[in-house]
Amino acid sequence: MTESGKVGSGKAGAGTDEARGAFGADEARGALDAAVEHLRGRQHQDGWWKGELATNVTMDAEDLMLRTFLGISTPRTNEETARWIRSQQRADGSWATFHGGPGDLSTTVEAWVALRLAGDQPEEPHLRKAAAFVRSEGGVERARVFTHIWLALFGLWSWDDCPSLPPELMYLPPWAPLNIYNWGCWARQTIVPLTIVSALEPVHPVGFDIADLQTGESPPPRQSAYSVGGFFQRLDPLLHAYRRHPLKGLRRPAMRRAAEWILARQEADGGWGGIQPPWVYSLIALNLMGYQLDHPAMRAGIAGLDGFTIQADSPAGPVRWLEACQSPVWDTGLALDALLEAGVPADDPAVLKATDWLLDEQILADGDWQVRRPHLPPGGWAFEFANDNYPDTDDTAEIVLGLRKVKHPDPDRLRKAIDRAVTWTTGMQSRDGGWGAFDADNIHTLANALPFCDFGAVIDPPSADVTAHVVEMLAAEGRADEEPCRRGLRWLFDAQEPDGSWFGRWGANHVYGTGAVVPALVAAGVSRDLPPIRAAVRWLETHQNADGGWGEDLRSYVDPAWIGRGESTPSQTAWALLALLAAGEDSESVDRGIEHLVRTQRPDGGWDEELYTGTGFPGDFYISYEIYRLVFPIWALGRYVARDAR
CATH class of the missing domain: 1.50.10.20 (Glycosyltransferase)
Structure with missing residues (x-):
């Protein structure tokens, strides 16, 4: 359970809106160091992380x-x-x-x-x-x-x-x-x-x-x-x-x-x-x-x-x-990415322990996904400790993004695991160019009309957040110019909302979708000056809260009046910052967002986040991932500090 009401990192100097002028890179670095230390302390001795999953x-x-x-x-x-x-x-x-x-x-x-x-x-x-x-x-x-x-x-x-x-x-x-x-x-x-x-x-x-x-x-x-x-x-x-x-x-x-x-x-x-x-x-x-x-x-x-x-x-x-579910593979993949984005050495013991655990979790067995892709060899990761029948492309993409940065004592083993994962994920692309989470071409809407189906999403079509993560992974692997990645980019361009944002299927909501897509577009070589990215930047800046953070209430899935609106949270603030930093923004919006993270950090290096920012079924079932409030701020702070160090 979180300790609500505790704010202010001992390493952060700015405690009020009026103190923003005193904010600088040293405070961001101090907050980042404290958060990394907190994350290190939560790693299991076997190498994994698992936060509580509340529903x-x-x-x-x-x-x-x-x-x-x-x-x-x-x-x-x-x-x-x-x-x-x-x-x-x-x-x-x-x-x-x-x-x-x-x-x-x-x-x-x-x-x-x-x-x-x-x-x-x-x-x-x-x-x-x-x-x-x-x-x-x-x-x-x-x-x-x-x-x-x-x-x-x-x-x-x-x-x-x-x-x-x-x-x-x-x-x-x-x-x-x-x-x-x-x-x-x-x-x-x-x-x-x-x-x-x-x-x-x-x-x-x-x-x-x-x-x-x-x-x-x-x-x-x-x-x-x-x-x-x-x-x-x-x-x-x-x-x-x-x-x-x-x-x-x-x-x-x-x-x-x-x-x-x-x-x-x-x-x-x-x-x-x-x-x-x-x-x-x-x-x-x-x-x-x-x-x-x-x-x-x-x-x-x-x-x-x-x-x-x-x-x-x-x-x-x-x-x-x-717990409706447990998310150790997802949490560990995100934690590994966060540590590496924070500048933790690629051969750090915590990084290697997490890597070895993830390598052992790679799924090399058959599953239901082969009904649509019978000739595709396995190689993905699932979300949970045990779910070999259902690896998913989202976990796999995020894990590859982290693993490829690791300096492992057995580089051949690591490379083979990454290659299997990339092959599997690429092969799970749907015909329209996007990626769903668990299946390819799971787009038939007839089931939605059954009287039985009033309990939320019953199909798994491509989504902007999952497609973005896969596109970013392919770009990191040097495959941005290959046809699967280009088709994924076209899908993302077509999926952009008229207001410049992207819908978030697995996280709340347009802040999550936009925070995933913009870094993917930039990683794939899309110019930061192109209209889709400038529109996304304007949308994010327009929806920044007065306290410098970002938030989007889960009611945005059923009531458009809530889109981009809600109390600031650490994870959503970090998602917005990741998009703005990827877009090359060196602006007051970025500084205010970073300051918000620094100012709301707890003395132990973590953050409080009572509001839910994860999505199971849009409109019906929502999730609070305990690890989100820690790993995503680390990610954003790490990129901010690295940018200022260049």
């Missing part, structure tokens, strides 16, 4: 519900989880999906149900306030499909009112519409187990109801029968009818095929995809298919979830919460 209480509520459904909950885990959920409730009775954000209907419904399962009574003030919020937002009737599924598992919602998802989807070949490989990898791994759950419609009765959350409102009207969404809405009753009378020669083998698919993708840590949603639904699906709790797959899955939990003390007693 929202949906993860904790669903963990408690999963354990209740499987019969493995205990009074201790229930109470510790319940304390955590209660501690995150907002004054209006709701729970939000990110720090400082508005209350969210579905998150509040799931939190309410989890607390009831833990023994809280509906007449208690916190649950009364939560129920009132739910009703004010249209009631449980307006909650998302996934929330309705969790309610149906406990007999609190009718399965007839949940969209049907037939396991016969498993028979569709990769070229067919709605086959599982047209979904993004995170959605694919979630949908497959849910086909089993949807087919069996299990119910684990509980001793309460959800009348307090209901308004009795009618469902929203159907979409036009002539729209794709309207067609699927009218198809859903037929799928429900088929569920009651399926062709046994199709359904049972389809369910077995789904279960085998799930088992084949269980990772070494017991999980699926290294993320919570497919993990919990896979455990439920396998259990429904007859895999008992003592089966090795079930034991490993449950034990792995335990490894994703964080326990701490609070004034109310011990609390327990679940």
